[in-house]
Every structure is written in structure tokens, then in C-alpha cells.
Amino acid sequence: MQFLKINICIFILHAAVGAAAQDEAQILLLKKELASASGDSAKAVAFAKLGYEYRNTNPDSGIYYTNSSLALSQKIKDQALIAKAKYQLGRLYHTKSNDSAAIILYNESLKLFELLKDTANMATLHMQMGYVYSRSFRNADMLKEFLLSLKLAERSNNKEKMSDALYSISDYYRHIKDDSTAVIYLKQALEIDTQLGNKKNIASDYQYLGLCYGRLRKYREGEEYLNKALVIFKSLKDDFRLATSYSYLADLYNEKQDFDKSIEAYLKAKNIMDAIGAKIESADITDNIASEFLRKKEYANAIKYATMGLAVANEIKAQPQLYYLYNTLAKASEGLMDYESAYEYMQKAAVLHDTLIALEQNDKLAQMQTQFETERKEKENQLLKAQNETANANLQRNRIFLIAAVSGLLLLAILLYVIYKNKEAKAKYISVLQNLNKQLNDKKEEISGINTVLQLKALRAQMNPHFIFNCMSSIQECILTGRVDDANKYLSKLSRLLRMVLMYADEESIALDKELEMLELYLELESVRLKQNFQYTIEIDETIFPDEVQVPTLLLQPFVENAIWHGLLHKQDDRLLTVKISCTNNYLHCIIEDNGIGRQKAAELLQFKKRHQSKGLKITANRLVILKERTGHPETGFEIIDLFNASQEATGTRVYIKLPFDN
Secondary structure, three states, X not given: OOOOHHHOOOOOOOOOOOOOOOOHHHHHHHXXXXXXXXXXXXXXXXXXXXXXXXXXOOHHHHHHHHHHHHHHHHHHOOHHHXXXXXXXXXXXXXXXXXXXXHHHHHHHHHHHHHHHOOHHHHHHHHHHHHHHHHHOOOHHHHHHHHHHHHHHHHHHOOHHHHHHHHHHHHHHHHHOOOHHHHHHHHHHHXXXXXXXXXXXXXXXXXXXXXXXXXXXXXXXXXXXXXHHHHHHHHHHOOHHHHHHHHHHHHHHHHHOOOHHHHHHHHHHHHHHHHHHOOHHHHHHHHHHHHHHHHHOOOHHHHHHHHHHHHHHHHHHOOHHHHHHHHHHHHHHHHHOXXXXXXXXXXXXXXXXXXXXXXXXXXXXXXXXXXXXHHHHHHHXXXXXXXXXXXXXXXXXXXXXXXXXXHHHOOOHHHHHHHHHHHHHHHHHHHHHHHHHHHHHHHHHHHHHHHHHHHHHHHHHHHHHHHHHHHHHHHHHHHHHOOOHHHHHHHHHHHHHHHHHHHHOOOOOEEEHHHHHHHHHHHHHHHHHXXXXXXXXXXXXXXXXXXXXXXXXXXXXXXXXXHHHHHHHOOOOOOOEEEEEEEEEOOEEEEEEEEOOOOHHHHHHHHOOOOOOOOOHHHHHHHHHHHHHHHHOOOOOEEEEEEEEOOOOOEEEEXXXXXXXXXX
């Protein structure tokens, strides 16, 4: 069954299933309530309500208001309010996919509720922890938390919590594709919701019963439940869930191969999403409509709707949706035999696919690749070793055979014949052993080379987040000091720099002109941050052709950054930074010189100012050590020289870097 992409992850709270868009009127009302609140307790409650209202549309604002509630609750030492604020912060961090922070906050909140003997809220917390575990596919822990939630809800005799827990258990069984068991728990939840008269939960029960029956190919029951959900959501004017139900109904028709009804249901869902301004969802549904036309081989209609979805996705810069829509357009163009357009769309989809890969997984991928390659080489070595041992065993058997033959044979002619054959076999096996040993040595050298390359990639992967973090800190500084224009300029230049960093992220080395282009962008960024209060120059020897010389990616930036942050930053005026590049004796010479306060004075200042410890120079030093070992150029490396005037006063710092010219 083709499920709407935005609704694939259906593990959400039963009680919060109708929350789809921010209610501006409610936000305004709550802000008025906050303004009129008197006393820390009332303000803490108002802050918490505002944080909850932002939970779906703007988690960062939600975190801000909830932290304000937590601070006031801690000030007045109200344990119940503290527990609720920490629980809500956990929800918000879970929304932002920061699951480690969410679990910590959930556990802190759970301990407080245990002290308060609040079993109902304990049930809710265990349910939320189950949803956190679902993201990391810890299915056993997920089910354990959901069952514990149900047990606590039953102990508290809270029907709403029991319904939520039953619903979450059905989520677990939908997660493992056991829809038959999911139906059992959904019907139990439906029975409780019917007793309570909770229409929103009843509609959600119907909606997911229809989804499960559709997966079980019980289309009549599935359609029946989904139509019931549609009626209730219409009466509740819950447009978002109404549109979602239409999309599930379209999925069911798709499974039945009734593409016309599927398209009709998708169009209803799209019109509702357009009306409420849910643009991401609208783009997803429009892609589903185009896909249905693809199945009907109506390629022109497929292109029509995919183009509509593309316009919406481009408007909101929704990259995942753009990726799916470009793929659909490529298939539709291929159906119309417009292979040129199909190729262009596939190229765009491929670029987006690369962009969507999370940067934080680079280290994991490098580690997995290292482990895979190491294991593969070890297996090859074990095979070669086994072959070597077999050859040695064969030689030993031949020696025994020779001794037995000499002892058993009386005739000299037979004895000489056996000796001759034995020598011939021995020479053959010695040759085999030599070949096997040579292969073994070759494999060892290959493993060493692979490990060196992977070490370089891992070090560079550590450095890129470090560099981006420092840039974002500069943007934050501009904003906090009220320099909004500088922040905008900074963001514009940073986006250009990040595009280049992403473009060359997987390259061991790049052309010198590209490295210097990134370096100059970085210097422009720092110039904005320092209000253009320093000068810099980049000089290249005219004998060097920058587009033909390769250097390690982002090698010079950490030294320039160090010069600015520790040397020039603390100088009041006349700040100057010079970068000079020349070439002699097959080495590339890079000199980075500043007229700052010097390393000794910078170290003294750091004793009185707590700052984030820089790792850039350490990482770069390790990169140069690996490069030195790999290329065999003994002078590869860098040296930091303190500059003084005639009175032995610090006048700046010079960094001298030597790189192999043919690296």
C-alpha cells in the first residue's frame, strides 16, 4: 500500500493527534494571559501553556517559553510544576530529534512524579519514552515502556491514560507490521473512548483501524472505518486530520488498483491542505497524485501535478519533497519519451539526494567502512594463511613419504627416482609459498594505505563541524549585540561558504584556488564580525598556478582562525593579517602572519575568560602528520613563530607551513 510520506511515522500521542497547526488566536490569548499574570506560580503556568502551544510548529519557541516556566517553578520550588516543565521540554527535544536530551528530561520528570505518587503522569512518561525508543528501533524497550504505561494507567484508574496506552501499544504492533494485533488494541481503545465520549480520539481510532484493515487487504472494513473518521473530523472542523483521512482512503483505493477513486480522494486531501496552508503536506499529496497518473500511464497529467507540487516545494525549500517530485517528473518524462528532460530531472534528484545525507553520519560511515575493509582484509589474510599452512603440511607429508620410501626401497635406481621426484615437488611448493607470502605482504600494504586514507577522512570530518560551530557562534554574537544587518551579511556569506564545504566535503584535496576562495570567504565573514576593523591580504607567487596545485581541503583556515580569535581580536586597531604562498624545492610554503598581541598575552587573557577549547589546530596537526607519513616528505608540517620588536615586545605571530608540492 502506498502511504503518504509525511504520515509514515504514525507513532504520535493519542491525546495530541489533532494538533496540526499553530492556532494564532490561541497564542495571542495566552500572551495576554501571561502579561496579566501576577505571581511567579501564575506566570510559570502561563509560560508552560505557551510552550505547549508551540510544540508542533516552532519547537525552539516552545523550548524558550518552557525553560522560562521551569526557571520560575524552580524559584518557587513547586515540584509538580518542575516535573511538568521537564516533561514538556522532553517532548520538545523529542520533536527536534534530540532523543538523548529527551530521555534525560523524561527520567528527571519521572523521578519527581514518583515522589509525588502521580501514577497518571508516570503512565504518560513511560509512553513517551517508548516513542523515543521507537526511533532507534529498540522494539523490546519500546513495548516494555508501553506495557508499563498501561499498567500505571490501570492502577490510577484513569480512563484517558488507559486509552492512550492501548493506542500506543497498537502503534508498536503497526510498527512491526503486525496489523492484526494492532486492531485488537485499537478496538479496546475505541471502547474506552466511546464510553468517555471523546470524539477526537474516536475519530483517530477509526482512522487507524481503517489503515490497519487496508494493510490486511480487508478493504470493505477499512473503507467503512475511514468514512466514519471523515464524518467526525468534518464535524470537529479538524481539517488537518480530515485531509489525512482522505489520504489514507486514497492509499486503500490504490491498493485495490482503483486509481480513479484514489486520485479523487487525494485531490480532496490536497484541497484541504492548500486551504489551511499546510504546504509540505500539500506537496507530498500532489506527488502522490502524480504517481497515480503514472500508474495509469497518463504521463501528461503526471507532469502537470508534479509541476504543481514542485512549485510549492520550491516556495518553502522543502528538499525531501523536491527529491520525490524530481523523481516523479523524470519517470513521467521518460514515459513521454522526453529523455532529455528525464535526464535533467534525475540529475537534480541525485544532487538533492546527496544534500539530504546527514553530515553527522559521516563519522559513522567512515567507521563502518573502516570496519568493513579491515574485516574483509583479515578474511583474505586468514585464507592466505590457511593456504600457506596447507602448503607446509603438504611439504611435511612429502618428507615423511621420502623417508618411508628410502627405508622401503632396496634398489638404488628406485631410491634415486624417488629423491628426484621429491626435490621437484619441494621446489614447486617453495614457489607456491613464496607467491603466497608475497600476496600476504601486498595485502598488508593495501590495508595500511586504506587505513591512512580513512584516518584523513575522519580527521577532516571532525574539523568541518568545528569550523561551522565557530561560524554559528559569530552569528549568535552579532544577533545578541543587536547587529542584525551584520548577521544577515554573515549568513549570506556563510551559506556560500557552506555550499563549497559541502561540495568538497568528500575530497581529500582540492585545487589551491578553491581553497583560497573558501579562505577569503571565511575572512570576509570574520571581517563582518569584527566590523571591518582589520585588514587582510592574500599573496601568491606568480610562478604558481593555483588551479593546478592540489592542497588538503580546509587546511589553512584553522591557522587563520587562530590568528584572528587569539591574536587580532584582542587588539584595538591596526589589525593586519597576511597570507603568502610560494614554492621552492618541491615544497609549497604557506606563511600566515598577524600583528596581534602574541601567544603569551593571549594565553594570559584566556586564564580570565572561559571559552570553548579549540580543536582546529590539533586536528590539522594530525592531518599533517598523516600526510607526512603517507607522502614520505620529511619536511611536511608547520611551525609557529613569535614575533618581537627591538624592545622584545610581542608584535604578532607567524605560522610557517610546508606541504609537498606533488601531494
